[in-house]
Amino acid sequence: MRSRYRSFAKLNLHLQVVGRRRDGYHELRTLFQTIDLHDLLTVEPAARGVELTTAGLELPVASANLASRAAAAYFERWPAGAGVRLHLEKRIPVGGGLGGGSSNAATVLLALRERFGVPAAMAELWPVARALGADVPYFLVGGSALGFGRGDEVVAIPDLAAQELHVAVPPVAVSTAAVFAALPESPEAPLAASLLALAAGWSPPSLDGLELWNDLQPTVLATVPEVDAVYTALLRSGAVGVRLSGSGGCLFARLPAGAQAEIAQRLPAGTGLLATRTLGRQEVAARRTVT
Numbered sequence: 001m002r003s004r005y006r007s008f009a010k011l012n013l014h015l016q017v018v019g020r021r022r023d024g025y026h027e028l029r030t031l032f033q034t035i036d037l038h039d040l041l042t043v044e045p046a047a048r049g050v051e052l053t054t055a056g057l058e059l060p061v062a063s064a065n066l067a068s069r070a071a072a073a074y075f076e077r078w079p080a081g082a083g084v085r086l087h088l089e090k091r092i093p094v095g096g097g098l099g100g101g102s103s104n105a106a107t108v109l110l111a112l113r114e115r116f117g118v119p120a121a122m123a124e125l126w127p128v129a130r131a132l133g134a135d136v137p138y139f140l141v142g143g144s145a146l147g148f149g150r151g152d153e154v155v156a157i158p159d160l161a162a163q164e165l166h167v168a169v170p171p172v173a174v175s176t177a178a179v180f181a182a183l184p185e186s187p188e189a190p191l192a193a194s195l196l197a198l199a200a201g202w203s204p205p206s207l208d209g210l211e212l213w214n215d216l217q218p219t220v221l222a223t224v225p226e227v228d229a230v231y232t233a234l235l236r237s238g239a240v241g242v243r244l245s246g247s248g249g250c251l252f253a254r255l256p257a258g259a260q261a262e263i264a265q266r267l268p269a270g271t272g273l274l275a276t277r278t279l280g281r282q283e284v285a286a287r288r289t290v291t
């Protein structure tokens, strides 16, 4: 029997880089937030092996796709399952900093656990998720969460107040590895006061109470002119709280009510503008399975 799942995107509402690690990665402090933009994943048991088909956006070859790598990693660890056919309908922009590939990988792990009944404890998925990519563990949790280390040490926090947002999608894919490689030396920095407060249970009434920040943003704006052009156009159009998500190139912002159509016209050619909203952890879990 086939099952269908929503694989949601994330924003990094806040992202600090506080140093380079010995393993070549960067030490992060970030605030993740799920949004309702999602891919659709169909999972169907197969005799053996992992098969992946896609529709929507251009994707790298099947073997390189994080969704099939997640299924392969699952079967390697829990051989109880035989095989699986995956189909991905992509809507989350690739190379946008919205975590689409990582979300797909986590959704595959959750779907296979549901399908085959192993592992008994969700926590056993964590090491498998971490080995797949720094953002994958977050998607096992969803909602509002803090990320430390490579971003893969995840601490769930009470969900932030729901918020409507817009995501601008520049007509360019940004390489995360290239952005981190181009970063200037990161100074030691204290944990942002608002993250500290969130970790202690503070719940701001709206995102206005948060310091929205992204240490990757200056490097991306300086090196990817397509993203810089969209950023400038959004600021000029009256958008509020314009920030890069992750390593970009997507930017999120709040737009004046009813202004979406007019602002979309003023953005550089080929730029998408999506209306979305934040999702809490329970809503993510409740809406994951398509019924």
Ligand code: C5P
Pocket (backbone or CB within 6 Å): 024, 025, 026, 027, 028, 132, 133, 134, 135, 149, 150, 151, 176, 177, 180
């Ligand atoms: O883990 P993931 O494959 O998503 O990361 C892509 C690349 O981004 C890594 O190979 C690394 O170069 C860079 N990165 C980093 N520090 C992080 C996360 C990613 O330097 N915390």
